[in-house]
Amino acid sequence: MSQEVAQTTKIAIFRNRKIRKTIHKNEWWFVIVDVVAALTDSIQPDGYIKDMRRRDPELSKGWGQIAIPLSVQTSGGMQKLNCANTEGIFRIIQSIPSPKAEPFKRWLARIGYERVQEIEDPELAQKRARALYKLKGYPEDWIERRMRSIAIREELTDEWQKHGVELAKEYEILTAEISRATFGMTPSEHKKIKGLKRENLRDHMSDLELLFSQLGEAATTEITKTEHPHGFERNKRVSRRGGKIAGDARSNLEKETGRKVITSQNYLPKKQSEKLLKK
Template sequence: MKQENAIQLFENKKVRTLWDAQKEKWFFSIIDVIGILTESPNARKYWSVLKVRLKKEGSELATNCSQLKMQSSDGKFYKTDVADTEQIFRLIQSIPSPKAEPFKLWLAQIASERLDEMQDPEITIDRALEQYLQLGYSENWINQRLKSIEIRKELTDEWKSRGIKEGQQFATLTDIISKSWSGKTTKEYKLLKGLKKENLRDNMTNTELILNMLAEASTKDISKAVNPETFEDSKEVAKQGGNVANVARKELEAKTGKKVVTELNAKTLLNQKKEIDNN
């Protein structure tokens, strides 16, 4: 069952969601939904009491709800009660809230957008473009970032075709590529930029993004050429792909006298852009 975790926003409040590609359904964190509708300081307790009431009333809503792993505030994934769109609509009916109607409209919009994206994948790219523009990124950076997403997808598709497992094996190969071209693992790279849960690629400069893309594209091309049969073989390919970008990085640094891999992050870069725009 292919699942995709995502954070959706309702009136700037986070709702943890999960898209189940097999069932073609959204699942929503019940605790998050209740927190928004009730503004209760303890949504978990509210849900516990509500479940007891629903069972007494003969409702099967609480019984039929599933538990899926979703990311908590500490960055780890824990099982939490979730409900699909239809169940959330029924849940809303049991909670008196002035936000009930706006939330219903929001749910309908989320469902509609997903169907649109399935019919036309370009819509997903357009929405990502719009979100990055709203955050203040330059169009040049955004074009590079969207291209990096495409290249990353091509690489992970190649890994899957070689039997590489998503999760730890993907992370290991990614670290090898990163270490080979930048001299830092993903964790070390994020530490340099002062990041915690933020996406590393969203905090790269144009040059860093380009070299990271070169490393991943090279890894994919080498893999297709040499056909690695084992995970150990793919680790060697990852080193070779990363080294292609490492050579380019060192040559650029020699020509400019400046380090490519820096502590600059999105916040710093966007502040610099604002200063330039204001002057």
Template sequence: MYEEIVQLKIVAPDGKNRETDMASMKAIFRMIQSIPSPKAEPFKQWLAKVGQERIEEIQDPERAIFRAEKIYEQKGYNDEWVAKRMRGINIRNTLTDEWKDRGAREGIDFAILTNEIYKGTFEMNAKQIKDYKNLDNPDNLRDHMDEMELILTMLGEATTTRISKNKNSDGFKSLQKDAKIGGKIAGNTRKQIENKTKQKVLRKENYLNNTQKKKLK
């Protein structure tokens, strides 16, 4: 287990780069499980609870949806946003299932195809949108989108799915063309909205933080 620990230089409180023990989340959880101290017991119980919930979700996928809704509500998202986010997750899963069945690989292929949709929709890829919204790399981009941004993302992905089905696309290159078309269609819709409202659809604001600020006023 301890062979999974590596040392990386990180800025210390004194401002100097010092070697610090680092490990993956999985390795840290395994270390916690191996600690004999009673102080580690709450963490072990939490890990057991999470494991139980994961097994329940595999047996009954609806539990995962219900838990996700509750988590979003606890974070402060309103019901309308949560409904759109959950719908977006469903559309996303349908799309990635199509990609997988038609020859795209999870990971790098999915990331490239998703970026094609983002670029067509918002004229930015995922990283650029995160930078625009001042988000950190681990942040889930869609959790920081407002309702209109989510809707356009759903439109791009749902359109891409339908195009791939209608064309019976096969292989990464064909799917990439579909993603570009789907993104472009969503992008045209965005431009029409911006033309009529005289406002940019993609906003710098973090949706949740912006909502919380409004509640405080």
């Protein structure tokens, strides 16, 4: 996949502070404002960065090489945020007087080492994902289905990339087309039903929701492999057709059982889930 599309936003934790990171050129790139906020406890990290660059002319001079805008998942959807790799973050840290600097450097080194391991042995990423889901309390059979859904999704995005889909926004739209045809709603609408905000929708799907999501994407993959549509618009039409296959199956099941597949069920901690659903 292209670097623009291959980016996957993850959350790393440093001393209870969330730091978003994304893959670019086979290494982790970290959202700079998150790093600055974690090191300084500043409530206005953007302002701190401006002041920091004024204080350090050399840093400001090389800022264009250090900070690269990358697509990162935010509460408002995918947005371009300034990110830096490990080397760039080390340079930024030099301009931040903070007792957290040395522990943060060690933390960064560990994160980077894990990424190198995953490149050399892709199964490690899956093992870590499984372990994380277990720690969160997900049942083993659900974890198995979730890992399968990740594999199906990766195969689909690989096919999209081969067939001329290039931008992250295009991937987002194609995904929404499959979802609309499968469930009668977009992922953002689906998240509202579940009371989710920044959380990954698929991490909160029921078994049936995961199943039909997989079917829609697997069907789209197979049609794409057969017909070789090129470009965004043609892949958009194929996405609707693939999603419709899953949507028809969902409708048939709902008619037979008298129950909706879409559910407000999620895997949020109980109190948080109840609070969000009441809003």
